[in-house]
Amino acid sequence: MNKCVVAIIGTTGVxxxxxxxxLAKAFNGEVINGDSMQVYKGLDIITNKIPVEEQDGVPHHxxxxxxxxxxxxxxxxxxxxxxxxxxxxxxxxxxxxxxxxHYYIQSLLWKNSLVSETxxxxxxxxxxxxxENDNKNDYSKNDDEEKILNADTSILxxxxxxxxxxxxxxxxxxxxxxxxxxxxxxxRTGKRHSEWIDAQHQLEEEANSPRFPRTCIFxxxxxxxxxxxxxxxxxxxxIEKGLFDEIRYLRNELKLGQQNTPTGDPVDYTxxxxxxxxxxxxxxxxxxxxxxxxSLGDITSTRENDQILKQSCTNTMKAATRRYARRQVRxxxxxxxxxxxxxxxxxxxxxxxxxxxKLYLLDATSLDTWTENVSNVAINITKEFMxxxxxxxxTQLNSIAAEIxxxxxxxxxxxxxxxxxxxxxxxxxxxFAKLFGYNKLNQDDKIDQEDSDACDHQSKTESESxxxxxxxxxxxxxPIITLNGPTEWKQHLKSKWHLSNVKLLKEMNEKWGGExxxxxxxxxx
Numbered sequence: 001m002n003k004c005v006v007a008i009i010g011t012t013g014v015x016x017x018x019x020x021x022x023l024a025k026a027f028n029g030e031v032i033n034g035d036s037m038q039v040y041k042g043l044d045i046i047t048n049k050i051p052v053e054e055q056d057g058v059p060h061h062x063x064x065x066x067x068x069x070x071x072x073x074x075x076x077x078x079x080x081x082x083x084x085x086x087x088x089x090x091x092x093x094x095x096x097x098x099x100x101x102h103y104y105i106q107s108l109l110w111k112n113s114l115v116s117e118t119x120x121x122x123x124x125x126x127x128x129x130x131x132e133n134d135n136k137n138d139y140s141k142n143d144d145e146e147k148i149l150n151a152d153t154s155i156l157x158x159x160x161x162x163x164x165x166x167x168x169x170x171x172x173x174x175x176x177x178x179x180x181x182x183x184x185x186x187x188r189t190g191k192r193h194s195e196w197i198d199a200q201h202q203l204e205e206e207a208n209s210p211r212f213p214r215t216c217i218f219x220x221x222x223x224x225x226x227x228x229x230x231x232x233x234x235x236x237x238x239i240e241k242g243l244f245d246e247i248r249y250l251r252n253e254l255k256l257g258q259q260n261t262p263t264g265d266p267v268d269y270t271x272x273x274x275x276x277x278x279x280x281x282x283x284x285x286x287x288x289x290x291x292x293x294x295s296l297g298d299i300t301s302t303r304e305n306d307q308i309l310k311q312s313c314t315n316t317m318k319a320a321t322r323r324y325a326r327r328q329v330r331x332x333x334x335x336x337x338x339x340x341x342x343x344x345x346x347x348x349x350x351x352x353x354x355x356x357x358k359l360y361l362l363d364a365t366s367l368d369t370w371t372e373n374v375s376n377v378a379i380n381i382t383k384e385f386m387x388x389x390x391x392x393x394x395t396q397l398n399s400i401a402a403e404i405x406x407x408x409x410x411x412x413x414x415x416x417x418x419x420x421x422x423x424x425x426x427x428x429x430x431x432f433a434k435l436f437g438y439n440k441l442n443q444d445d446k447i448d449q450e451d452s453d454a455c456d457h458q459s460k461t462e463s464e465s466x467x468x469x470x471x472x473x474x475x476x477x478x479p480i481i482t483l484n485g486p487t488e489w490k491q492h493l494k495s496k497w498h499l500s501n502v503k504l505l506k507e508m509n510e511k512w513g514g515e516x517x518x519x520x521x522x523x524x525x
Contacts, residue, residue: 003213004094005097005216006097006216006218006382007034007096007218009034009332010218010328010364011227011329012048014222016098016099018054020096021058024096026379027383029094029096030059030094030095031058031096032096032097034062034077036099039064041064041068043068043249044246046276046279062081068250068253077104082211145187149184156176157171159183163192214355214385214386218378220362220364224325226365228322228325231318235278235317235321243278247279250274281313281320285313289306333404337359343357359394361398362378363400423483424489425483428498429481429492429501432505
């Protein structure tokens with residue numbers, strides 16, 4: 001059998017695991033997990049593992065083997081997966097990589113995707129589209145570094161402005177996680193984070209060699225209009241199946257000292273199992289129950305406030321899941337497709353193409369036509385690809401593939417984006433922030449940078465309030481409303497908050513000579 005490798009990628013909730021099992025049964029295959037959260041023991045609900053009974057006897061590797069306090073770096077995944085692929089090939093079986101941690105899978109399918117472990121971490125921090133896996137390096141923290149990195153966010157940002165102004169401009173002044181990561185890279189390596197990204201970009205331009213002779217990638221895509229309701233329903237089902245039990249288990253282990261976070265510090269929602277969607281989102285609800293009952297609480301509580309808080313947290317988890325799905329699509333479009341394009345360009349200049357990589361977009365929008373549009377198509381393509389290395393034209397497979405795969409790929413890489421990044425200031429909203437009092441508008445709000453890229457319509461107002469940011473030069477003093485990047489700026493211009501300010505400013509100019517209307521003084525009192 002030719003040494004083929006199949007990879008199944010796509011957003012959460014599109015059926016990647018199901019297709020993996022179907023292909024494995026059809027071609028004597030074995031599944032290698034490519035999801036960074038499913039490596040953890042137990043916790044099957046919060047990590048959305050395929051149940052054992054649905055695996056249907058198909059071997060699944062790199063799943064359910066890590067303790068909650070441990071972390072799993074991309075370099076470890078690549079090393080382990082390569083070993084498993086060799087073993088699977090030695091059995092004349094087909095390796096099938098299945099997962100949504102696309103950064104992992106990309107590093108496996110193409111050589112030299114990483115400059116070094118440090119560079120890979122820095123790159124993933126910048127390219128947060130698929131950044132559910134911020135990878136840590138094996139450096140020992142000294143006391144001075146610990147003291148600096150635990151300082152207030154405003155102090156960290158000022159320090160980053162001094163040592164790496166390019167990355168300081170790229171991050172929001174209140175995005176503590178990314179600011180801290182950029183500083184950490186500089187302190188541990190003596191090299192600026194922006195320089196690591198430049199080096200990574202240069203290597204990606206020069207090295208686009210696939211690891212395997214034949215690689216067939218299936219991208220399961222579902223129209224968000226139909227996928228989002230399915231994702232919402234899945235969250236409800238997770239709660240019914242016992243999501244709170246798993247979250248409470250982790251919380252209890254922390255309380256009893258049986259588990260530590262990866263750094264030994266308080267819970268960091270950006271590392272390890274703690275970043276699984278659901279743990280952070282339900283913290284307010286479970287904390288309220290624990291405070292009320294001085295224990296882990298009774299999750300069946302019917303108190304009105306608890307039920308309101310529970311529903312709010314449920315909505316937050318649903319919104320986070322939808323945002324995550326959008327980030328996964330962006331990663332595939334901006335990284336996977338670009339890498340494939342670069343590979344094709346490189347191979348076209350060679351006299352003989354020795355490695356073949358194909359990517360096929362399968363329309364997983366409708367569950368009613370799953371067998372016809374996904375399963376049967378994937379089986380037919382895999383059969384032809386394994387036998388001859390050929391297959392149909394990816395752009396002619398379906399109408400969605402024709403639209404998405406025919407679009408020109410953005411060639412601006414990470415390195416260019418950080419050097420050309422722009423922040424925007426809204427003069428209108430700044431005016432009203434000063435008039436109304438900034439502290440009332442933004443009390444203890446912490447920016448969630450990843451939210452800025454794709455907020456649902458129903459949560460835009462909430463997300464907008466988190467983005468009301470003070471001046472970058474004096475973040476605690478001057479209420480200058482700053483938007484970080486073109487996406488945030490466009491969303492801000494459409495937000496209810498901005499539109500209401502535009503309307504009020506027009507009323508002030510037309511009716512009150514540029515002054516605040518009389519009702520404002522009364523309302524303020």
